[in-house]
Amino acid sequence: MKKVYTISEAADILGKSKETLRRWDKSGKLCAVREPMSNYRVYKKEQLMIFDEFEQSYKREVKEIQPTDNYTVLELFAGAGGLAIGLEQAGLKCVALNELDHWAAETLRVNRPNWNVIEGDIRNLSFSHLRNKVDVVTGGFPCQAFSYAGKKLGLQDARGTLFYEFARVVQETSPAICIGENVRGLLNHDSGRTLKGMISILDEIGYRVLEPKILKAIYYNVPQKRERLILVGVRKDITVDFEYPQSNNKIYTLKDALKKGELFNCDVPDSAGSKYPISKQNILDLVPAGGYWRDLPLELQKKYMQKSFYLGGGKTGIARRISWDEPCLTLTCSPAQKQTERCHPEETRPFTVREYARIQTFPDDWRFTGAVNQQYKQIGNAVPVNLAKAIGISIVNFLNEKKMSDTHTHAEVMQA
Known part of the structure; x- marks a missing residue:
């Protein structure tokens, strides 16, 4: 277990905002201390142990659950396979994967020649031949606004959006459960109306929707501060409840990702990568591990940030050098853009x-x-594999319970 926690990490664990922790710091309720080396304000483990949330977050363990049947998945917007690999590791079988991007589809084919990879625009495809033949439909559909003003939105109102295609395929195939995943921003997209519309549509086509949940990847064996919003719909004739995956008991760091250890049995292999222009390299040479643009001399801060220097806000992703002993910031589709340097x-x-x-x-x-650049894009867009596996374990648990419930119901009918 870690000995110190940043304000951001403590806020995540305790379920509080960083602003709340800063108020507690000023009032003396929970005072942060400065690390001698970095001068960052942090909390010691002993300070946080008084909170139940802290204890609970480190007592949970994700248990492996074996499927009791050959459960099948249809994956839409499959990308380069992050979600599919995780579901496979959990014991689910992908019977078909749809992806529009050629290189992502090629990645799927190269790695899993036995997978049925359907490359093409989902708007031109029908999956009605899989009706009642898949247990799960998943999809990381893009976030697009609807024309929604508080009324009950129906499937036809979403035409022209890719969520419409996701819901259409769910309606065509009638799986026991559907799982949508998206960026955290979907929660407040168009003041929350987009998400309300999605829930309304799934309800219309026969699915009860659980309260959407944001899963923080760092709590699921992922050495990265990435968040995904998960939207779950369970077919209304099913009485079994789906439970979101529980967080585990350890947070992994960049060192765990790139060096031999618990996550990987060897150091990271050599490979190709982007380079910084000389001008940016000269700037980043001056940034310490764990630091960012505010660690530069004041005149260089102004020169590098230009007008942004005077706009306020942390902008902690700019000129950011990741340290070995922290999880990486969220990866993007390009590793060298000014706003998201890693x-x-x-x-x-x-x-x-x-x-x-x-x-x-x-x-x-x-x-x-x-x-x-295509490879970076595929990886940056992916669901982290270990997070996907945790979701997959929850799906397997749900389907196991459904099968048991179906068996009991059938037995009772036979006895009647």
Whole structure:
């Protein structure tokens, strides 16, 4: 267990906002201390142990559950396979995967020749032949606004959006459960109306929707501060409840991702990667591990940030060098953009493709196709594999309980 926690980490664990913790700090209720080396304000483990939330977050363990049947999945918007690998590791079988991007689809085919990869625009595809033949439909559909003003939204009102296609396929195939995943921003997209519309549509086509939940990847064996919103619909004729995955008892760091240890049995393999322009490299040479643009001399801060220097806000992703002993910030589709720099802790360069993949917990033997920028894009868009596995275990548990419930119901009918 870690000995110190940043304000952001403590806020996540305690379920409080960073602003609340800062107020507690000022009032003396919970005072942060400064680390001698970095001068960052942190909390000691002993300070947080008085909170039940802290104790509970480290007592939970994700238990492996074996499927009691051959459960099947249809995956939409499959990308490069992060979600599919995790579901596979949990014991689920992908019977078909749809992906529009050619290089992502090629990545799926290269790694799993036995998978039925359907490359093409979902708007031109029908999956009615899989009706009652898949247990789960998953999809990381893009976030698009609806014309929604508080009325009950129906499926036809969402035409033209990719969520419509997701819901259409769910209606065509009638799985026991459907799982949608998206960025955290969907929660407040269009003042929450987009998400309300999605829930309304799933309700219309026969699915009761659980309260959407944001899963923080760092609590599911992922060395990265990534968040995904999960939307779960259970077919209304099913009485079994789905339970979101429980968080585990350890937070992994960048060192765990790139070095031999609990997550991987060897150091990260060498691979291709982007480079910084000389001008940016000269700037990042001055940033310490765990630091960002505010660690530069004042005149360089102004020069590098330009007008943004005067706009306020942390902008902690700019000129950011990740340290070995912290989880990585959320990876993006490009490792060298100014707003989302993710610099190696020791070398002044972006993470390589294989380092990117490690941070997303892809297996080392999972190959990515296309040019280097295409590979970064595929990895940056993916669901972390270990987070997907945790979701998959929850799905397996749900389907096992459903099967048991169906068996009992059938037995009672036979006895009547």
